[in-house]
Structures are given as C-alpha cells and as structure tokens.
Amino acid sequence: MQVTDSKQWLTEELKKVEVWEKDQSDLWFWEKLGRLPFKFIDKWTPTFIQNKIGTLLDELGQYIQSGGSYLSSSSKIPSYYPKLEVQTLEDVKQLPISKMDNAVEGLTKNRKKIATFQGASTGIGGIFTFSIDIPLLLGLQLKTLQDIAICYGYDPHDKKERLFIVKCLQFISADIVGKRTILTQLSMFDIQDEAAKREVVSEIQGWREVVFSYRDQFGWKKLFQMIPIAGLVFGAIVNRSAVNDIAEAGMMLYRKRRIVERLGNSADPII
Numbered sequence: 179m180q181v182t183d184s185k186q187w188l189t190e191e192l193k194k195v196e197v198w199e200k201d202q203s204d205l206w207f208w209e210k211l212g213r214l215p216f217k218f219i220d221k222w223t224p225t226f227i228q229n230k231i232g233t234l235l236d237e238l239g240q241y242i243q244s245g246g247s248y249l250s251s252s253s254k255i256p257s258y259y260p261k262l263e264v265q266t267l268e269d270v271k272q273l274p275i276s277k278m279d280n281a282v283e284g285l286t287k288n289r290k291k292i293a294t295f296q297g298a299s300t301g302i303g304g305i306f307t308f309s310i311d312i313p314l315l316l317g318l319q320l321k322t323l324q325d326i327a328i329c330y331g332y333d334p335h336d337k338k339e340r341l342f343i344v345k346c347l348q349f350i351s352a353d354i355v356g357k358r359t360i361l362t363q364l365s366m367f368d369i370q371d372e373a374a375k376r377e378v379v380s381e382i383q384g385w386r387e388v389v390f391s392y393r394d395q396f397g398w399k400k401l402f403q404m405i406p407i408a409g410l411v412f413g414a415i416v417n418r419s420a421v422n423d424i425a426e427a428g429m430m431l432y433r434k435r436r437i438v439e440r441l442g443n444s445a446d447p448i449i
Contacts, residue, residue, distance in 0.1 A: 182274050188437050191275065195434045202357050237313070241320065242340050248317055250324035250334050258285065258329055271331035275436055279429070281329040286425040289322045293421035294414045301413020315417055319347065319424045326428040330436045342367055343428075350427050364431060368439065 240246040252267055258281040264270055270278070296318065300311035323343045324334035332339050342364065349360045 183276075183440060185441065188275070188441050192434065192437045192441070195430050195437070198430050199361055202354075237316070238344065242337070242344060245335065245340065248320045248324070250321050250328065252328055252333060252335075254325065255328060258325075267328070267331050267333055270329070273331075275433065275440075278330050278436065279433065282326050282425070282429045285322070285325055285329060286422070286429070289318065289421050289425060290418050293318055293417040297413035297415070297417025298410045299413075301409030301411070302407060303409070311413065311417070315420060318417075318421060322421060322425055323347070323428045326425065326432055330432040332432065332435075338367070342431075346424070346428050346431055349431070350424055364435075368435060 237246065237248075241248050255264055255266065255270060258264075259270075259273075259277070262273070262277070264273065293315070296314055297311065300314065320343065323346050324339075327334050327339055327343065332342075334340060334343065345360055345364055349357055349364075352360060
C-alpha cells in the first residue's frame with residue numbers, strides 16, 4: 179500500500195502530538211504524591227521483595243544489549259494488519275500513518291486485557307505475590323513498546339530502538355524536568371549528527387533510574403495490592419492503568435518520529 183498522507187495532515191497530526199507532550203507537565207504533583215509512601219514502605223518491605231526489584235537492573239541491562247527474553251519478533255506483523263498484505267517492516271513503512279494508529283489501538287486493547295488479568299492474578303495473594311507482579315508488568319510494558327515500534331515500522335532488534343524504548347520507560351516515570359529532558363533526547367534519535375547521537379546513548383545510563391522510579395511510580399496505588407484478596411481488584415486496576423499509560427506514550431512518541439520523518443522526506447518545504 180502506497181503512503182497517502184498529505185503534508186497538511188502530517189503537520190496537523192504533529193501539532194496534536196506536541197500538545198500531548200505539553201500536557202504531560204500537569205502530572206508533576208501526583209507523581210510526587212505517589213512516591214511518598216515508598217519512603218515508609220522501604221523500612222518494612224521484606225528483603226526478598228527488595229531483591230526482586232533489584233534484579234530488574236540486570237534484566238534491563240541485558241535487554242538493552244541483546245533484547246534478552248523480552249525481545250519481540252517482527253514475524254507478528256501480519257497479525258497487526260490482518261486485512262492488508264503487509265509482511266515486513268518495509269511494507270509497514272509504506273502504510274498511511276492512520277493504518278499504523280489503528281494497529282496500535284488494537285494492540286493496546288489486547289495488552290490492557292492481559293494487564294488486568296495479570297494484576298488480578300498477582301494481587302490475590304497480597305504481599306506474598308507482589309514480588310512477582312513487578313517483573314511481569316515490566317516485561318509486558320517492554321513488549322508492548324516493542325510491538326508499537328513494529329507497528330510504526332521500527333525494528334526492536336536494532337539496539338538503538340531498544341535504547342529508545344527504555345527512554346520511553348524513563349519518560350513515564352520521570353517528573354516534569356525529566357520529561358522535558360527526555361523529550362529533547364528523543365528528538366535527536368534520528369538526526370545525522372554523530373555527536374548528538376553519542377550524547378543520547380551516554381544518557382542511557384539513566385536506565386538504572388528507571389527501575390527505582392518505576393517502583394516509586396506506583397506509590398500509594400500499589401499499597402493496596404499488598405492486601406490479600408483485595409489486592410485482586412487493585413492489582414487489576416493499577417496494571418491496566420500502567421499499560422495504558424505506557425502504550426499512550428509509546429504511540430505518541432513513535433508516531434511523532436514517523437510523522438517527522440515523512441515531513442522531512444517531503445519534496446515540499448516543511449511548514
């Protein structure tokens with residue numbers, strides 16, 4: 179299928195993404211509030227849970243280097259576009275962005291259902307199953323972001339894309355200042371300036387912060403998941419919300435990359 183997006187449409191859609199980026203600054207107060215309970219939780223959280231959270235550092239490091247057990251496959255492409263003759267990433271790149279958006283929306287609905295079931299399953303045992311939940315949720319978020327990348331024609335087997343995905347995770351759990359910094363870094367991912375690329379890669383050392391802010395991000399929401407039985411309801415709600423947030427960010431950030439790329443490849447001057 180040949181690309182049919184007009185430059186006017188692309189420009190308008192880019193403005194919508196930029197409005198979304200500005201709206202992210204409204205989350206600052208709630209982010210700080212959500213982190214406060216963990217200042218107390220750390221004092222009585224069992225060591226085995228703290229250790230489980232700590233292992234995410236190694237898992238994320240392995241993911242960046244090789245994809246590890248979290249790596250998604252582009253062989254899923256036909257399932258994202260069942261009514262179209264799309265088999266490869268090159269085929270995806272030729273699709274109208276609206277088709278890519280539809281694929282991501284369908285993917286998001288599916289992952290939210292999985293997150294709801296997963297959160298309920300790990301929440302039913304309260305604090306005894308809480309340690310299982312965080313690695314599972316991280317894995318689901320990573321795979322969701324990778325599959326969103328595929329839907330927009332980007333290859334998660336490329337190490338650069340895995341760096342971009344970890345930056346998306348950072349974006350979700352960052353405060354206002356952090357979000358602005360990350361948006362600036364992500365805007366440099368596809369430029370030709372090698373010095374700028376090195377700066378982005380060097381900043382990825384912040385992936386360690388992802389784990390700690392990832393834990394803090396849930397704050398008081400996860401407190402209730404530690405209660406047996408009641409944790410079923412809270413786990414389902416919180417995990418569904420977490421996957422919804424990461425899918426929204428992934429869609430917006432990858433969508434922006436694809437729009438900017440198409441505007442840059444346009445024969446006409448960019449408005």
